[in-house]
Amino acid sequence: MTRLILSAAALALLAGGALAQDVVRMGTEGAYPPYNFINDAGEVDGFERELGDELCRRAQLTCTWVVNDWDSIIPNLQSGNYDTIIAGMSITEERDKVIDFTQNYIPPAPSAYMALSPDADIAGGVIAAQVSTIQAGHVAESGATLLEFATPDETIAAVRNGEADAVFADKDYLAPIVAESGGQFVFVGEDVALGGGVGMGLRESDQELRARFDAAIQSMKDDGTLNELLIKWFGEGVATF
Amino acid sequence: MSCWDTLMDYGLRSVGIGERLLPRSDFTLCQQFVLIGSGLIWNIYFGVLALFCGFFLAVALALARAARAPLWRKPAEWFVFVFRGSPLFIQFFLAYEVLTLLPRSGIDIAIGPVSFNIHTAWTTRAWAGALFVLFLNTAAYSAEIFHGALRSVPKGDIEAAEAYGMTGWTRFRRITFPTMLRLAWPAYTNEAIFLFHATTLVFFSGFPAWQQRGDALYYASYFADKTFNPFIPYPIVAFYFVLLTLLLIAGFGLVGRRLNRHLPAAGRPAFRFRPQLLR
Amino acid sequence: MFAFCDPRTVEGLAWFACYLTTGKHIAFYWSFGTVLLLLAVTAPLALAFGFAGAVAARARFLPLRLLGRTYTAMVRGVPDIVFFLFFVIALDQAIEWSLHQIRCPDWTEPIRTGLEFRVCPQAKVPPSAAPQGVHQLYGFALAVFTYALVFGAFAANVLHGAMRAVPRAQTETAEAYGMSAAQVFRRILVPQMWIYALPGLGNLWMILIKATPLLFLLGVQDIVYWARELGGMKTQAFDYPHPDWRLWYFLALLVFYLLFTKLSEIVIARITRRLSRGQATMAGEDLRRAAA
Structure with missing residues (x-):
């Protein structure tokens, strides 16, 4: 009897293996609205959720969503805990060395400084940024004093309570916060263009999967649905394709 | 670039x-x-200072807990309960939130909106804020250890001291305190x-890193983030901490031997690391 | 949750009633269960690891003894958080690597290319097609194992000490009755050591409780994860926008932990009293006198 159960279990596992190509696990951070966040129902939501589901539909893949800490999001991809990173990740040279990116689905977007007053010192003051983002790297090189936090939330809180003079982050992330602060927050200085836009990250060995997503993104670019989606989530002023 | 240059640049x-x-x-x-070793300076800074300052507060707390008057005893008991009963991780986080909230409103009234964060900024820096939390935390744990030791001081020792006419401060300084310390030392x-292990939590929760220090x-x-490989840097930290732990055991062993030096050699407890796990 | 919950219209108390019963909050409340479950599963497992470690550290066979000693010493020298940061990924890869060797003997592609770790699909644990619940369960199991391994080392220390504390006279008497070494161990040493181990184990339980906030490092969505997530500032993109409330959420966690440790203290005190009955210790003597 035991043997029978065991072999049944083995069969189930093998069947799972055969299906594996068709189920794609999408890894995201879930803490970066409006790119991706956990909505009030406790599910992954946001621009990337809608985009990802549409891409999977077009590429004829079944997708499930996985939430992972930003810090360890790349090691866990390489370790095979999920198959893609779709988490507002900018395409950079450093990252491109260890993982592969699809073509970008958000055009290179500006990063911006946000502060409590328009005359905040962004050149030599204290600038908050999320740890291990391209923005943190930029601040470290800019000559300003870098203050690093684990989550984007904490960087905003640091500016509000005076811990930092300004926060440096994706402008699309900061825009709704500025809009809703009732004049408390303002953008300071020039926007800075960093990275090569946002793309999906995949393992270097997953060329076939990358090609399928690439094609799906291209088709969304071609028929204009991607632009519609960008405007829906980021507002009228957003850079489109 | 040779390793020596790296040491000069990043040590x-x-x-x-x-x-x-x-x-x-x-x-x-x-x-x-080199860089991880350089970071270890902070762990040692936090550990040594918190332990040193915490020692005195802990002795005071232990005495207060042993006091008969509830006025002394109750606050000490509550202090120990709160700090021993909750995770350090959460203490760090709350401390940081409170430190960023409280002083600012005070400063707003005093100075005005122009230079609003100058005078309290240092409390939210890890070197001060986190040290303060670690200091209170270790004081609470040590107070519990000392309190236990205080209750185990042999009755005969105290009676003998009284027979010699020692009272109050003299008796405490010459008899009670050294005996308590000797009994509490392994724990x-x-x-x-x-x-020292807890100091690793400082930059991991709550307190932000300042200028990448x-x-x-x-x-x-x-x-781990830059090389995308966690299997090298974290074991290096582990390696450093094993060294640090060995050093600590050796150092505390020396002090322990000194505390026990008056006892006959045979009865002297061979100083072995036998944790009582009071944390 | 409630019928009247329309985020745009509710206000005041009703707003809070609705806000506190969103799907996300329900997940938050369940995560308290996750933490309790972790404790309930980890504690016996850690005790088992500790027992094995303590027995190994007492073994006559030198390599086994060294293994037991190294296990206890090594884990104690390293902060648990450092251990958590790389051990789970390593463990996960080790499991998949072993399965790969068994299930795909004729797989030719390399497992490691650069930093990438790739095994054949049959060796993936759990299979990538498995429902999300299975993945979460697997992640939870890895976390339990990691916690048990770390705290097992502490438990081994305690149990090793407790075995040495059992009065020699008791084991000597057993030997005089002609019991073999194994019999002495099974019938005398193990039953008698618990009272000596209890203070240490009680403390260990407290340490374990206070180590649970690190669970989120292992990729489990625990109470700290949800408290951060829920407390963070919410813009209009959410149904219930609010400012940064993390302070309140973390205060709630503080209260939870304080209550939990207090409760544990009371229970441990009861067990100690129970186990002290008839023991050759001070506490046991006190109980005897009180009854007489």
Whole structure:
């Protein structure tokens, strides 16, 4: 009897293996609205959720969503805990060395400084940024004093309570916060263009999967649905394709 | 670049001396060892100062807990309960939130909106804020250890002291305190090790890293992020901490031997690391 | 949750009633269960690891003894948080690597290319097609194992000490009755050591409780994860926008932990009293006198 159960279990596992190509696990951070966040129902939501589901539909893949800490999001991809990173990740040279990116689905977007007053010192003051983002790297090189936090939330809180003079982050992330602060927050200085836009990250060995997503993104670019989606989530002023 | 140059550039990076920019590409093992070792300075700073200051508060708390008057006893009991009953991780977080909230409103009234964060800014820096939390935390744990030891001081010792006409402060200084310390020492050693391990939480929760000056774990996670490989930097931290723990055991062992030096050699407890796990 | 919950219209108390019963909050409340479950599963497992470690550290066979000693010493020297940061990924890869060797003997592609770790699909644990619940369960199991391994080392220390504390006279008497070494161990040493181990184990339980906030490092969505997530500032993109409330959420966690440790203290005190009955210790003597 035991043997029978065991072999049944083995069969189930093998069947799972055969299906594996068709189920794609999408890894995201879930803490970066409006790119991706956990909505009030406790599910992954946001621009990337809608985009990802549409891409999977077009590429004829079944997708499930996985939430992972930003810090360890790349090691866990390489370790095979999920198959893609779709988490507002900018395409950079450093990252491109260890993982592969699809073509970008958000055009290179500006990063911006946000502060409590328009005359905040962004050149030599204290600038908050999320740890291990391209923005943190930029601040470290800019000559300003870098203050690093684990989550984007904490960087905003640091500016509000005076811990930092300004926060440096994706402008699309900061825009709704500025809009809703009732004049408390303002953008300071020039926007800075960093990275090569946002793309999906995949393992270097997953060329076939990358090609399928690439094609799906291209088709969304071609028929204009991607632009519609960008405007829906980021507002009228957003850079489109 | 040779490893010696790396040591010159980054050996004191965690305290702001040397190269300003952290290595950004072509990471070598040497860089990882040097920078993580440099971060260890902070762990030692937190550990040593918190332990030193906490010692005095702990003795005071232990005495207050042993007092008969509830006015002394109750606050001490509550203090120990709150700090021993909750995770350090959460204490750090709350402390940081409170430190950023409270002083600012006070300063707003005093100075005005122009220079609003100058005078309290230092409390939210890890070197002050986190040290304060660690200090209170270790004081609570040590107080519990000392309190237990205080209750185990042999009755005969106190009676003998009284027979010699010692009272009050003299009796405490010459009899009660040394005996308490001697009894508490093995457990206190253990507390010290736990405290040093706890210092790794400082930059991991709550307190932000200032100008990329952080502790050993901060640099380890920097490298883990840049090289996308957690299997090298974290074991390096582990290696450093094993060394640190061995040093601590040796150091506390020396003090323990001194505390027991008056006892006959045979009856002297061979100082072995036998944790009582009071944390 | 409630019928009247329309985020745009509710206000005041009703707003809070609705806000506190969103799907996300329900997940938050369940995560307290996750933490309790972790404790309930980890504690016996850690005790088992500790027992094995303590027995190994007492073994006559030198390599086994060294293994037991190294296990206890090594884990104690390293902060648990450092261990958590790389051990789970390593463990996960080790499991998949072993399965790969068994299930795909004729797989030719390399497992490691650069930093990438790739095994054949049959060796993936759990299979990538498995429902999300299975993945979460697997992640939870890895976390339990990691916690048990770390705290097992502490438990081994305690149990090793407790075995040495059992009065020699008791084991000597057993030997005089002609019991073999194994019999002495099974019938005398193990039953008698618990009272000596209890203070240490009680403390260990407290340490374990206070180590649970690190669970989120292992990729489990625990109470700290949800408290951060829920407390963070919410813009209009959410149904219930609010400012940064993390302070309140973390205060709630503080209260939870304080209550939990207090409760544990009371229970441990009861067990100690129970176990002290008839023991050759001070506490046992006190109980005897009180009854007489």
